[in-house]
Amino acid sequence: xxxxxxxxxxxxxxxxxxxxxxxxxxxxxxxxxxxxxxxxxxxxxxxxxxxxxxxxxxxxxxxxxxxxxxxxxxxxxxxxxxxxxxxxxxxxxxxxxxxxxxxxxxxxxxxxxxxxxxxxxxxxxxxxxxxxxxxxxxxxxxxxxxxxxxxxxxxxxxxxxxxxxxxxxxxxxxxxxxxxxxxxxxxxxxxxxxxxxxxxxxxxxxxxxxxxxxxxxxxxxxxxxxxxxxxxxxxxxxxxxxxxxxxxxxxxxxxxxxxxxxxxxxxxxxxxxxxxxxxxxxxxxxxxxxxxxxxxxxxxxxxxxxxxxxxxxxxxxxxxxxxxxxxxxxxxxxxxxxxxxxxxxxxxxxxxxxxxxxxxxxxxxxxxxxxxxxxxxxxxxxxxxxxxxxxxxxxxxxxxxxxxxxxxxxxxxxxxxxxxxxxxxxxxxxxxxxxxxxxxxxxxxxxxxxxxxxxxxxxxxxxxxxxxxxxxxxxxxxxxxxxxxxxxxxxxxxxxxxxxxxxxxxxxxxxxxxxxxxxxxxxxxxxxxxxxxxxxxxxxxxxxxxxxxxxxxxxxxxxxxxxxxxxxxxxxxxxxxxxxxxxxxxxxxxxxxxxxxxxxxxxxxxxxxxxxxxxxxxxxxxxxxxxxxxxxxxxxxxxxxxxxxxxxxxxxxxxxxxxxxxxxxxxxxxxxxxxxxxxxxxxxxxxxxxxxxxxxxxxxxxxxxxxxxxxxxxxxxxxxxxxxxxxxxxxxxxxxxxxxxxxxxxxxxxxxxxxxxxxxxxxxxxxx
Numbered sequence: 152x153x154x155x156x157x158x159x160x161x162x163x164x165x166x167x168x169x170x171x172x173x174x175x176x177x178x179x180x181x182x183x184x185x186x187x188x189x190x191x192x193x194x195x196x197x198x199x200x201x202x203x204x205x206x207x208x209x210x211x212x213x214x215x216x217x218x219x220x221x222x223x224x225x226x227x228x229x230x231x232x233x234x235x236x237x238x239x240x241x242x243x244x245x246x247x248x249x250x251x252x253x254x255x256x257x258x259x260x261x262x263x264x265x266x267x268x269x270x271x272x273x274x275x276x277x278x279x280x281x282x283x284x285x286x287x288x289x290x291x292x293x294x295x296x297x298x299x300x301x302x303x304x305x306x307x308x309x310x311x312x313x314x315x316x317x318x319x320x321x322x323x324x325x326x327x328x329x330x331x332x333x334x335x336x337x338x339x340x341x342x343x344x345x346x347x348x349x350x351x352x353x354x355x356x357x358x359x360x361x362x363x364x365x366x367x368x369x370x371x372x373x374x375x376x377x378x379x380x381x382x383x384x385x386x387x388x389x390x391x392x393x394x395x396x397x398x399x400x401x402x403x404x405x406x407x408x409x410x411x412x413x414x415x416x417x418x419x420x421x422x423x424x425x426x427x428x429x430x431x432x433x434x435x436x437x438x439x440x441x442x443x444x445x446x447x448x449x450x451x452x453x454x455x456x457x458x459x460x461x462x463x464x465x466x467x468x469x470x471x472x473x474x475x476x477x478x479x480x481x482x483x484x485x486x487x488x489x490x491x492x493x494x495x496x497x498x499x500x501x502x503x504x505x506x507x508x509x510x511x512x513x514x515x516x517x518x519x520x521x522x523x524x525x526x527x528x529x530x531x532x533x534x535x536x537x538x539x540x541x542x543x544x545x546x547x548x549x550x551x552x553x554x555x556x557x558x559x560x561x562x563x564x565x566x567x568x569x570x571x572x573x574x575x576x577x578x579x580x581x582x583x584x585x586x587x588x589x590x591x592x593x594x595x596x597x598x599x600x601x602x603x604x605x606x607x608x609x610x611x612x613x614x615x616x617x618x619x620x621x622x623x624x625x626x627x628x629x630x631x632x633x634x635x636x637x638x639x640x641x642x643x644x645x646x647x648x649x650x651x652x653x654x655x656x657x658x659x660x661x662x663x664x665x666x667x668x669x670x671x672x673x674x675x676x677x678x679x680x681x682x683x684x685x686x687x688x689x690x691x692x693x694x695x696x697x698x699x700x701x702x703x704x705x706x707x708x709x710x711x712x713x714x715x716x717x718x719x720x721x722x723x724x725x726x727x728x729x730x731x732x733x734x735x736x737x738x739x740x741x742x743x744x745x746x747x748x749x750x751x752x753x754x755x756x757x758x759x760x761x762x763x764x765x766x767x768x769x770x771x772x773x774x775x776x777x778x779x780x781x782x783x784x785x786x787x788x789x790x791x792x793x794x795x796x797x798x799x800x801x802x803x804x805x806x807x808x809x810x811x812x813x814x815x816x817x818x819x820x821x822x823x824x825x826x827x828x829x830x831x832x833x834x835x836x837x838x839x840x841x842x843x844x845x846x847x848x849x850x851x852x853x854x855x856x857x858x859x860x861x862x863x864x865x866x867x868x869x870x871x872x873x874x875x876x877x878x879x880x881x882x883x884x885x886x887x888x889x890x891x892x893x894x895x896x897x898x899x900x901x902x903x904x905x906x907x908x909x910x911x912x913x914x915x916x917x918x919x
Contacts, residue, residue, distance in 0.1 A: 168497050173483060176507040176558075177475035181468050183515040184562040193524055193564075196445045201524070201615075205433040211454035212423040213446055220422065227416045232343040232352065234405045234412065235330060239346075241401035242324040249316045249397045255285050257309045259295075260302045289396050294389050301379075301386065312390070315375050319368060319394045324401060327358040331400035334360045344402065358402060368395040427451070475558050479507070482554040490547055502542065502651045507555060509643075510535045514559050525621070527569045528608065528628040530559055533600045533636040536577035537584045537593065538643060541655050545585040552577035572607040579603035580636065593644075594637045601633035654763040659703045662766065663710065669760045673714055679725030680716045683824065684709060690820040691813075693875055694868040698860075700812040708769035709817050711762060715753025715770065719745055725828075739786035743779050743802050750774060750804060772814040773821050774804040775854040808857050815858030816868060819849060823872050833880035839873050 194200065215223075259282040286295055301307035323329060327344065341354050359367065368391040372379075379386035424446065427433065433447045434440065440448075486494040493499045514530045535555055539548035553574060560570030580603075583596035608629060612622045647653060665671070674681040688709035695702035720726040722745050753770040783802040809815040822845045830837050846869050849855055855865070 169500065172497070172500050172504040173479070174476065175504055176479060176511060177472050179508050180475050180511045180558065180562055181472045183511060184471070185468065193518075194440055194445070194448065195523070196440055196442050198440050198523060200434050200436060200438050200440055202436065204435045205448065205451070207427045207429055207431045207433055207451065209454075209458075210429045211427055211450060213425045213427055214422060214450045214453060215424050216442075216446060220420070223420050224417060227413060227420065229338050231409070231413050231416055232339070232341060233332075233337055234343045234345055234350075234408045235402040236405050237328070237344050237346050238401045238403060241328070241399055242320065245324075245397045245399055246317065246320055249320065249394075250313070252286070252289060252393075252397070253309060253313050253316065255282050256298070258282055259286060260299065260307075260309075263299060264302075290389070290393060294392075297386065297389060301382070304382075315371075316394055316397070318375075319371050320397065322371070323359060323364055323367065323398060327353050328401040329359050329361060329364055329398060330402045330404065332360070332404045333362065342402075345405070345408075361398065361400065364398045365391070365395045368392075368398075471561065474561055478554050478557045478561075482550050485550045486547070490543075493543065493547070498651060499543075499653075502647060502653065503539075503551070505647075506535055506538060506551075507558075510555055511558070511562070514562060518563060523624070525624045525628055527563050527566065528572065528604065528625055529632050529635075530563075530569075530573065531632060531636045531639055532556060532559065532573040532577045533580035533596065533632065534639040534643070536580045537596060537636065537640045538647070540581045540584050541593075541640075541644060541657055542647065542653060545581050548581045549578060552581065568607070568611045571611075572604055575607050576600050576603040576632075593641050596637050596640075597633050600636055601630060604629040604632060652764060654704075654765045656703065658763060659707045662707045662762070663703070669714060669756070669762070670710060673717055677713075677716050677720035677723070677726050680713050680720065680723060683725050683828075684711075684713055686824045686828075687712065687817065687820045690824060690872055690875060691816045694816045694820065694871045695813060697867045697871045698812065698816075698864040700816065704765065705813040705816050708766055708773075708813060709820065711753075711757060711766055712769045712773045712817055712821065713749065713753065714756050715749030715751070717756065718752050719749070722746070723749075725825075739782040740801065743782040743786075746779055746782070747804055768810070769814055769817055771805070772807060772809045773818045774806075775808040775818060776803050776806040777849075777852060777854060778803050808854055810857050810859075812859055812864065815855050815860045818854060818858075819846065819868060820872065822849065823876070827876050827880070833876075835873075835877045835881075838876045838880065842869055842873050842876070 259279060262279050262282070283292070283295060290298075298307060330342065341352050342358065343350050343352055369387065372387050372391045372394065376387065376390060379390070427447055427450065433451065434444050438444070483494075486500075493503075510530075510532070517526055517529050520526050520529075532552065532555060536548050536552045539551045556570050556574035556577060559573055560566050563569050579599045580596050583599040584593060605626060608625045609622070612625065644655065644657070648655065648658065661667075665674070670681070673684070688706045691709045692702045692706040694700075695705040716723050716726070722742075750771050754767055757767045757770060778799065779802050783797075783799065786797045786802065809818050823842050826841050826845055827833065827838055830841060846865065850865070860868075
């Protein structure tokens with residue numbers, strides 16, 4: 152718990168965190184908007200160059216467009232012949248291998264047939280097994296049995312098979328041969344065959360790859376062995392397999408030589424398309440950017456990057472960091488001098504930093520859109536301004552808007568028109584929400600934002616004599632900005648309220664609506680408490696205004712300070728005239744527990760209804776750790792009669808004490824309103840004495856020690872309370888008719904009036 156408290160203190164007032172938040176936005180801007188080597192401007196083919204003339208500071212080559220260069224490189228790959236080395240021994244070797252295989256097959260079949268006649272010849276059996284082992288290197292044992300069957304029924308002619316195999320291999324190898332790579336790997340239909348020192352080009356159809364050799368074997372067998380179809384078509388595949396198994400590539404791909412050839416051809420392709428001479432004009436202001444001029448601009452950018460070796464960019468980034476830091480320093484100084492409450496609250500500073508960084512990030516994302524220079528009018532500065540106004544106030548928002556407008560102008564190419572348009576639209580959006588009553592009124596700012604932007608855009612466009620198409624493009628982005636800014640403001644307001652735990656003026660105004668479900672329930676179940684809360688709110692609001700505190704916060708806090716009385720309203724005197732009878736039936740200890748429990752129950756109810764923590768704290772703090780004097784006095788009398796031990800702490804509220812001017816004001820207003828309402832004679836003198844006594848009691852009891860209220864504030868609050876209460880309870884003139892009615896009623900009234908004397912200094916009330 153202690154560590155958590157230390158972290159909270161560091162977050163609230165830590166100097167290190169302040170320094171971090173000061174440098175974070177400019178550092179973030181520099182990281183996102185790295186300084187380019189040549190231009191801060193965006194440009195593309197077909198657009199108009201709206202900036203100063205560009206003259207070559209030195210001679211540099213014109214680099215080809217990357218797409219064009221890659222196309223020329225791809226053309227090299229497609230045009231270069233793949234080189235293959237010819238192995239002339241492959242055909243002879245494969246022909247010899249198939250002869251050996253067929254000879255072994257014939258020997259196997261002959262021995263197998265003879266063995267069936269003389270089954271007791273062990274020598275033949277051994278030789279048969281050896282031959283079979285040789286055969287199954289090419290075909291499976293099952294396939295050997297199939298050949299035995301064909302031989303047995305007279306369909307297997309070994310001489311025909313031998314001649315067909317020779318013909319098949321001759322058809323494969325005689326034209327050119329078989330390549331060692333798939334045909335799909337070739338980039339063209341011709342290949343180069345290298346035989347020693349000689350090279351020759353061969354076209355498609357003169358050579359096979361392995362997959363094509365297999366297909367050719369299948370077709371060849373079906374044409375030359377039609378008799379197999381009568382028995383079983385699978386014999387076609389078997390014979391084709393035997394033929395294909397003896398095919399081996401004789402054209403070996405020379406990858407090294409081919410790659411060298413490709414590299415030599417690539418080296419012939421020039422990376423440049425000319426030269427720009429020193430002092431040559433590259434482009435003039437208002438000139439159309441042609442493909443040729445675009446290449447020159449890009450080449451200049453590249454040349455300066457290569458010459459700068461990074462130093463130029465570092466200096467530009469450092470300069471941008473210093474510039475943005477200087478702009479924001481003015482805003483931080485304003486906060487330090489005129490908004491110390493914000494400056495010394497690092498949670499609020501973190502919120503401001505987050506808003507600055509979010510706006511910079513938004514500018515980065517928008518400027519990355521390929522929509523030309525006009526897209527900069529889509530940067531949502533008005534959303535930033537409205538959020539600053541609603542969360543803080545219009546003056547803070549105005550200074551923040553000036554700062555962010557200058558920052559955005561600097562990171563978008565030092566654009567004067569963007570800076571002015573952002574500032575004017577932001578200032579107008581501040582005006583549109585400065586007296587906002589509810590969230591939905593945010594959307595009325597749409598028309599204000601659009602008009603502000605439109606005036607600035609038209610003024611600059613008319614001076615530049617821009618075309619109607621350019622003006623309409625800018626206005627379309629302005630319309631998008633005006634539409635998106637209120638939507639983004641609405642969404643982010645809820646987000647920031649939840650994440651940072653802040654309470655805006657809009658939240659307070661919404662909570663002050665008597666149609667709020669909790670206030671409606673309070674008025675229905677505890678009407679006396681509801682009217683008491685309204686009276687306390689009226690006193691608190693006037694006193695807060697008198698000393699410069701947050702009057703709206705004080706008023707809303709007073710509305711909800713007694714919501715805990717909803718659960719047992721009949722035990723509080725303002726809700727039931729006979730509440731004394733309820734308390735007379737139970738002990739003072741039980742009564743005080745019921746009275747004190749309305750604080751804890753009130754906090755539970757407030758959380759259930761989602762009230763902000765700033766409002767919830769009014770519930771325990773309006774009593775602080777005060778003594779419930781009425782029931783404590785009853786308990787003391789009971790002790791004298793029954794000799795019972797009484798602990799004063801059991802008759803005190805658990806606190807905490809008021810920690811702000813607003814909560815301190817509500818504590819005083821609550822006590823004063825209840826005490827004055829209970830007076831029999833509400834004369835100015837009695838009211839003043841009662842107020843004086845209550846103020847003196849709260850000060851002596853130390854209840855206001857943590858409230859930041861000065862003696863000057865307390866005197867002003869006291870003066871305000873007395874003035875308002877005297878005006879509220881001043882004597883009224885009785886008309887003759889009213890006097891007759893009163894006399895008649897007085898004569899009929901036989902009830903006994905009991906007057907309880909109270910000590911002014913330690914006055915207690917069941918309504919506390």
